[in-house]
Amino acid sequence: MKLATWNVNSLTVRLSQVEEWIKKAKPDLLLLQETKQENIKFPHEAINALGYKSIHNGQKTYNGVAIISKYELLDIQNNIPGFEDGQKRMIAATVNTNHGKIRIVCVYVPNGQSVDSDKYFYKLDWLKHFTLWLKNEMLSHPDIIIAGDFNIAPQDIDCHDPEAWKNNVLVSKREREAFQKIIDLGFSDSFRAMNPSEIQYSWWDYRMAGFRRNLGMRIDHILTNKNLINKVTMSAIDKEPRKSERPSDHTPVIIEI
Structure with missing residues (x-):
C-alpha cells in the first residue's frame, strides 16, 4: 500500500499537477491540504476518472482537506468533534486494506503566524483538542495513520537554519512539545524512522x-x-513536483507499507 500527503496550495490552480502525479506515482491513498475550495467545487469527477474515490472538507479561499483513495471511504469525520472551529482543517475515514482496517486522518495544522500572535495560541489550542480527540479515536481504531501539513519541524535537522529560525513559528518549543505529545500517544514519524x-x-x-x-x-x-x-518499507520525499511551473510551495511525502 502506498500513501502520500501533499499540501497543494490551491487545487484549482494545481489540479493538472495532481492528476499527473497520481498517474505517475499511483498511490493507493493521497491526502491533500490547502485545497482552497468549497465542497461544491471539488473535482470529484476528475478524481473518479482516474479510478479513485474522494471526500473533501473545504471552504472558499482558505484551508481545505481531502482524501483520495482506491479503497471505499467509511465512517467519515469532518473537523474535531467538540471543538468549535469554522476552519476546515481535518478529515478522517476508515479504509479496509490488505493490512486490515486503517483509520486515515488528514490534517492541515494552523501555521501560527508568529509566537506572539493570537494565531499562534489558536494553533496550540487546535493541537491540544486534536490530540485529545486522537487519544479517544485510538480506543476504537487500533491502526491509524495521520498525515498532512503539520506546520512543525520536529527537530533542528528538519530546518535549514535552526539558529536563524530559533523561537519562531514552525520550530518553537511549545509547537515541538505539542507534536511530541502526539508521538507519545504511540505514533512514529515514519520518515525519520526510516531515514534517521x-x-x-x-x-x-x-x-x-x-x-x-x-x-x-x-x-x-x-x-x-x-x-x-x-x-513500513519506504518513506521518501518527492521533490519533482516542486520543480513544476507554478508549483505548490510543498511537495509530496510518501510511505509504502
Whole structure:
C-alpha cells in the first residue's frame, strides 16, 4: 500500500499537477491540504476518472482537506468533534486494506503566524483538542495513520537554519512539545524512522529562491502507530513536483507499507 500527503496550495490552480502525479506515482491513498475550495467545487469527477474515490472538507479561499483513495471511504469525520472551529482543517475515514482496517486522518495544522500572535495560541489550542480527540479515536481504531501539513519541524535537522529560525513559528518549543505529545500517544514519524539522519525538506518558501537554495523545512509528516511502523518499507520525499511551473510551495511525502 502506498500513501502520500501533499499540501497543494490551491487545487484549482494545481489540479493538472495532481492528476499527473497520481498517474505517475499511483498511490493507493493521497491526502491533500490547502485545497482552497468549497465542497461544491471539488473535482470529484476528475478524481473518479482516474479510478479513485474522494471526500473533501473545504471552504472558499482558505484551508481545505481531502482524501483520495482506491479503497471505499467509511465512517467519515469532518473537523474535531467538540471543538468549535469554522476552519476546515481535518478529515478522517476508515479504509479496509490488505493490512486490515486503517483509520486515515488528514490534517492541515494552523501555521501560527508568529509566537506572539493570537494565531499562534489558536494553533496550540487546535493541537491540544486534536490530540485529545486522537487519544479517544485510538480506543476504537487500533491502526491509524495521520498525515498532512503539520506546520512543525520536529527537530533542528528538519530546518535549514535552526539558529536563524530559533523561537519562531514552525520550530518553537511549545509547537515541538505539542507534536511530541502526539508521538507519545504511540505514533512514529515514519520518515525519520526510516531515514534517521537524512536531511530533506518538504516545504520551501517562494521567496528568496528558497527551493533553488534548498532553504527548506520538513513540516509535512506521515505518522503511523507502532504496529504499522513495523510494516513500513519506504518513506521518501518527492521533490519533482516542486520543480513544476507554478508549483505548490510543498511537495509530496510518501510511505509504502
